Amino acid sequence: MTPFDYVRAGSMREAVELRSRSPNAAFLAGGTTLIDLMKGGVEKPSLLVDIRRVPDLDYIKVSSGKASLGALTKNSDLATDPALMKAAPMLTQAIAAGASPQIRNMATLGGNLLQRTRCPYFRNQAFACNKRSPGSGCAALTGYDRGHAVLEGSSQCVATHPSDLAVALVALGGEIQAEHISGQRNIPLSEFFRPPGETPWIETSLQRGALIVFVETDLPPEARRSVYLKVRDRASYEFALASAAVGLHQDGSRIIGARIALGGIATRPLRFATAEASLIGRTADEAAFRDAAAIALGEARPGRENGFKVELAKRTLVKALKLASELQQ
Ligand SMILES: Cc1cc2nc3c(=O)[nH]c(=O)nc-3n(C[C@H](O)[C@H](O)[C@H](O)COP(=O)(O)OP(=O)(O)OC[C@H]3O[C@@H](n4cnc5c(N)ncnc54)[C@H](O)[C@@H]3O)c2cc1C
Structure with a gap:
């Protein structure tokens, strides 16, 4: 693993300020996917900003027509919340269908949405991958593509998106609230995930360094x-x-x-x-x-x-x- 610095943030503001100090910093939530990628040398942040003790980011609020889900809410809590289960079974079923109970106990909503693809060429540094190394090419295009995309692939990337929860959230619609260094902004869920096009390494509309605060999903x-x-x-x-x-x-x-x-x-x-x-x-x-x-x-x-x-x-x-x-x- 490449050496990195570690700091713990005590508030949302502190988290985005700490992260803005280094262009190559990353937030650490449950760590269930980021640490794997660091061990494999796929991600090499120079600074980890631990957000696990940032208050007021772990909650589920269900009201008529909306559900507000804090970014640090554990996947296991999302999967078993009785109000959410009743209001939108697709959401709780999607979360329960992912990973394992142990991983869901650590994993968070924000990390789930920002997890990277499971394309084997992305995770293996012996192969070209535009997501891992922009401009290097896409080994999947000429390689074994059984698990790859049949919709919205481009000449630069055909990797599938791995999150189950994201599928249910996109079906329902709503928005993501993010804390930027310049203040808070909303991103509609319909615009959050980007098609690969010519820049597959840009996967979402979340500005670099922004912290996901909560997801407000519609409950039609x-x-x-x-x-x-x-x-x-x-x-x-x-x-x-x-x-x-x-x-x-x-x-x-x-x-x-x-x-x-x-x-x-x-x-x-x-x-x-x-x-x-x-x-x-x-x-x-x-x-x-x-x-x-x-x-x-x-x-x-x-x-x-x-x-x-x-x-x-x-x-x-x-x-x-x-x-x-x-x-x-
Ligand atoms: C073996 C295994 C099997 C899995 N199977 C499935 C599956 O079947 N379906 C599925 O959907 N998922 C699956 N997952 C993925 C799992 O759900 C994710 O690892 C988890 O949700 C990530 O959450 P985390 O809090 O651990 O994120 P971390 O690993 O801490 O972070 C992931 C990324 O998100 C960023 N980040 C985290 N929180 C925020 C925030 N609030 N704001 C901005 N950036 C943030 C981090 O900087 C990092 O880049 C699996 C994972 C593993 C290891």
């Missing part, structure tokens, strides 16, 4: 009747090959509102507004769900080994919509 009527379904190579402790966060609002069997986001198949968590719109006014049945899935995956461009993900994602989405339609509203 679709949130109550919602599901997160994750398909992976093994039943636990594994990232998604395809996942779906869906919510339905129904008048009897007629759909009057829908939310759809998919994970594991794209370079960022993606919401599918056109597929959602296709469901409005239709009876909640398999035919409607299949049509929505065909629309959602219509632009998919698989590589050599990941063509199966297109059909897998469609089936995951259809199954998730079916499960949601069977829930009591």
